Amino acid sequence: MFRFNNHLWLMHFLITAAVCFGIIQNTSFARTVEYDLTIDYKTVRFNAINTQAMTVNGTLPAPTLYFQEGDTAHILVTNNMDVATSIHWHGILLPNHQDGVPYVNHPPIQAGDSHLFTFTIKQSGTYWYHSHTGLQEQRGVYGAIVISPKQAQTVPAPFDQEATVVLSDWINENPDEVLRTLKSGSDYYSIKKGSQQNLLSAIQQDGLAYAFKQALQRMPAMDISDIAYDKFLANGQPETIISAKPGEILKLRLVNASTATYYTLQFANNAMEIIAADGMDVEPLAINHFLMAIAETYTLRIKVPAQGLFELRATAQDGSGYSSIWIGSGSRVAAPDREKPNPYQMSMPMP
């Protein structure tokens, strides 16, 4: 009898403990993080002309969404435009029907409608989100997603601060018009950025043999980027500043949300370290410069080398322009200009 009572007491204790532990777990870990994202038109002026962008909550890029691994995301996307839209969560592990690609995962978000996305955050790192409808991404519907690991942390040692920069390309012309021009096979954009290929430029750039071979094969002139962009942007501006003291160590998350631009990243004349790529931590790699493809994310460890404002320059691969991230304080130390690629050597073997 005594033994039986003792057993019951033990059961009661274990159940109570399990329930309490569950409650504690719920309150300390399983947070629900809510975001309201409204997509609407906005007039912007990047290059002397007012043009119509599509923005999320009125900003370009869209607001950075912060989560912690284990959170439940509740993201309400409202479409205030007069055309359908969508948001795709790029690189996020989630159930297929939450992935946001119209006609693949669920119907588009129609004009005036809202859609609530709900999913559990199962990873950490740097990711991004963007419209998956028509050419809306080119118009400004993109933003970063930053997920911290499960252990609660703000800026982890040995970093003194953390920043996120979204790189993008901007053209004043309506992207649908751009696509029409490209499909017509016109030289319009190569003329606009001065990269058109003809007999004279072939002679000047030592590319006569290459141009002759291309002509024989009836191949049109190739360029690294088909489009002549009006501006390259870092967090929605040609340049952005991250204030830091000499010796400080910065964790810099980069997202390439461009539609058609790869960038070469170079930090003045200093080394930097890649510590994560596409959300995954990697063995730290010290590097002088690197090429960043469309839709990639990288996390860099950057030490402010001395007194000065040092330029981390993102140069478009075709050499047609760049955006700048200035890091530090004081007088400016620019990154060196990169040599423009020779369009007559693009099919040469790599050195």
Ligand SMILES: [Cu+2]
């Ligand atoms: Cu994507």
